[in-house]
Amino acid sequence: MTRETPPEGHLLNETEWHTLRALADVIVPPSEKYGVPGAGDEAIAKTIVKDANYGDKLARLIAALDTLNAMSQGVHGAEFALLREDQREAVAFTFREEQPAAATLAEQLVTQCYYRDDRVVASLGMELRPPMPEGYQVEQGDWSLLEQVQKRQPFHRPAG
Amino acid sequence: MPQEPVDVLIIGAGASGAAMAWSLAETKMHIVCLEQGALMNPLTYPSTGRDWEARSTSDFATNPNVRGLVTDYPINEDDSPIKVANFNGVGGGTVLYAGHFPRFHPSDFRVKSLDGVADDWPIDYNQLAPYYAENEKMTGVAGMNGDPAYPSDNAPRLPPLPLGESGKVLAKGFNALGYHWWPSDTAIITEDYDGRAGCINLGACGAGCAQGAKGSADVTYWPHAQRAGVELRTRCRVREITVGPDGMATGARYVTGDGVEKEIKAHVVVVACNGIGTPRLLLNSKSPQHPDGLANSSGLVGKNLMFHPYAWIQGMFEEQTDGFAGPHKLMRSQEFYETDQSRGYVRGYTLEIQRGMPPVRTAHTGLRHKRIPWGEGHHDAFRRMFNHCTGMVAVCEDLPEEHNCVTIDPVLKDSDGIPAPKISYTLSENSKRMLQHGVDRATEILQAGGATDVYSEWPIPYGGWHLMGTARMGTDPSRSVVSEWGRAHDCKNLFIIDGSIFVTSAGVNPTNTIQALALYVADQMKQRLANATLFD
Numbered sequence: 126m127t128r129e130t131p132p133e134g135h136l137l138n139e140t141e142w143h144t145l146r147a148l149a150d151v152i153v154p155p156s157e158k159y160g161v162p163g164a165g166d167e168a169i170a171k172t173i174v175k176d177a178n179y180g181d182k183l184a185r186l187i188a189a190l191d192t193l194n195a196m197s198q199g200v201h202g203a204e205f206a207l208l209r210e211d212q213r214e215a216v217a218f219t220f221r222e223e224q225p226a227a228a229t230l231a232e233q234l235v236t237q238c239y240y241r242d243d244r245v246v247a248s249l250g251m252e253l254r255p256p257m258p259e260g261y262q263v264e265q266g267d268w269s270l271l272e273q274v275q276k277r278q279p280f281h282r283p284a285g
Numbered sequence: 286m287p288q289e290p291v292d293v294l295i296i297g298a299g300a301s302g303a304a305m306a307w308s309l310a311e312t313k314m315h316i317v318c319l320e321q322g323a324l325m326n327p328l329t330y331p332s333t334g335r336d337w338e339a340r341s342t343s344d345f346a347t348n349p350n351v352r353g354l355v356t357d358y359p360i361n362e363d364d365s366p367i368k369v370a371n372f373n374g375v376g377g378g379t380v381l382y383a384g385h386f387p388r389f390h391p392s393d394f395r396v397k398s399l400d401g402v403a404d405d406w407p408i409d410y411n412q413l414a415p416y417y418a419e420n421e422k423m424t425g426v427a428g429m430n431g432d433p434a435y436p437s438d439n440a441p442r443l444p445p446l447p448l449g450e451s452g453k454v455l456a457k458g459f460n461a462l463g464y465h466w467w468p469s470d471t472a473i474i475t476e477d478y479d480g481r482a483g484c485i486n487l488g489a490c491g492a493g494c495a496q497g498a499k500g501s502a503d504v505t506y507w508p509h510a511q512r513a514g515v516e517l518r519t520r521c522r523v524r525e526i527t528v529g530p531d532g533m534a535t536g537a538r539y540v541t542g543d544g545v546e547k548e549i550k551a552h553v554v555v556v557a558c559n560g561i562g563t564p565r566l567l568l569n570s571k572s573p574q575h576p577d578g579l580a581n582s583s584g585l586v587g588k589n590l591m592f593h594p595y596a597w598i599q600g601m602f603e604e605q606t607d608g609f610a611g612p613h614k615l616m617r618s619q620e621f622y623e624t625d626q627s628r629g630y631v632r633g634y635t636l637e638i639q640r641g642m643p644p645v646r647t648a649h650t651g652l653r654h655k656r657i658p659w660g661e662g663h664h665d666a667f668r669r670m671f672n673h674c675t676g677m678v679a680v681c682e683d684l685p686e687e688h689n690c691v692t693i694d695p696v697l698k699d700s701d702g703i704p705a706p707k708i709s710y711t712l713s714e715n716s717k718r719m720l721q722h723g724v725d726r727a728t729e730i731l732q733a734g735g736a737t738d739v740y741s742e743w744p745i746p747y748g749g750w751h752l753m754g755t756a757r758m759g760t761d762p763s764r765s766v767v768s769e770w771g772r773a774h775d776c777k778n779l780f781i782i783d784g785s786i787f788v789t790s791a792g793v794n795p796t797n798t799i800q801a802l803a804l805y806v807a808d809q810m811k812q813r814l815a816n817a818t819l820f821d
Binding site: 134149151152153156158159161167175176178180214217218221229232233236237238239240241246249250251253254255256257258259260261262263264265266268269271275277278279280281282283285 | 295330332333334335336337338339343344351353390391392394395398399409410428429431433434435436437447448449450452453456457459461465467468484485486487488489607609610611623644645646647648649652653659660661663668671689740
């Protein structure tokens, strides 16, 4: 991963930004098979930071990233983002095990941004649009399945 | 018309306040409703943007502590495994509800007589039946007549929501086991109705319906009530209900959106703030005449808090399901609704089908239940799950217990400095057994329908959608807060009309019953106004 500085006006410092991108890539790595980027992609990571800036989420995300970095420093003596891929995975999985609340926050933020990225949405066969105003088609389905229940005698309980 | 005192002050513009306002409007009285939230603008609802799923974790989150809008009040939920779901704005919780709109069963009003637990209601199904019908007409309900789990109601219904692919696999499961299921009664119009456009399957019902097809009270009752002359004042948060030397309500003190403290005088005060907000307001309205809070001589204001504990059960299928498209609710089962002592618990539950999940929710669910991993394998696992899941929730009847309660938090306050509520709630052993039974039966149903993998959880932590019981109705003033027609025992010009007045919770979603009760109380008021006995 390149070590460019965070975008101007960014809410994370440089270490936090790189840690976030590295962690996001561990959670959702890029896939050649499906032709999609990892969640550490710069555009997706910017969206993650934007979404985190609500209520106390940003503070909790930063605390989570700090914890992850502290774990990385403790085991390998280096920032999480600077570890080899296998080392990052091992530290991240330990983080998930030992810090479930922090890990859940991170994975929720990462995936809520990843799964609305145009490239990812297109790979799922979805149209690149919000639900409104076109909406969607849903088949009526097979109402003959109800016939079995319609033959049943009333079984509600009398009120006494 | 003199401005004040107004004839009727309604506090809260949600499901019950809206129904009451509309019903009373025909009297041509001067009616004012104060609502702490804003009038909603469907053009800004999440489904109009690409970030529609993400906004369910921020400004359209169901939990007020997560949402944290200036129109919200915080709730101390530390002592409850179930967190509150609500919304503060015109329409209240109906802005975010899924629209499931069943009636209670006749037996739900007779729990003590039938099963020896809790208490009977002071009214019965037959008394409410005409108000259910009126409410369903005002709201627009999709469904199908002839459900053998209910007495015949002959209510006009719009065509049912589509079964879709999800309904197909689930119906096969229910049918294989010989279990009951039926198309849901849902407050979602499947064709144009009362000036509103029919459902177009946005699939985002739980974050406000931008189409206006979901029957939230802001699009059903409020346009009619306002046209009939009811004055709706938004961004007005009531601090306390004021009383006179005789202990009667005289109006309310409130704070406007720009922080101005105001007072309004009223001949009649109606509280419609839901099962948390109502006891909060009453307990915050202490006076020499009502030292323990307004209408609280019984000590029961805030007691007997009931949710519906929810179990959630989902299966993965080889077949494609409906995924993110379409209303969440499509069918229900009441096979296990009534008491069967052999099951190890009393009362019962409804199984409510949930159609499928959009991509973000698929990811969150898959990660939480370890069906989707971090790293290697994430994409394959996600694609196995996406558009291949469906399932259900078990909506369990919660019995009233006084230790489950709403009190005033000694420290926490809202943005206007008004003391905030604290909830204390413990799941009963009866509820735990019922939840597990629901999980076991639903698992069988999903497997019978062809599920290759089933996963579940109970209780749903953020599943406190239904807030009931904290100002219960009854005929005995020492055992209830309001009379059988909604008037406070302690204060003859104070009425309570929301889920607080429920005696028991039944095992179905409460909104239809909340609104039917509000219409019933409104009719009781009108009758007594006509013969000058309202304050007797």
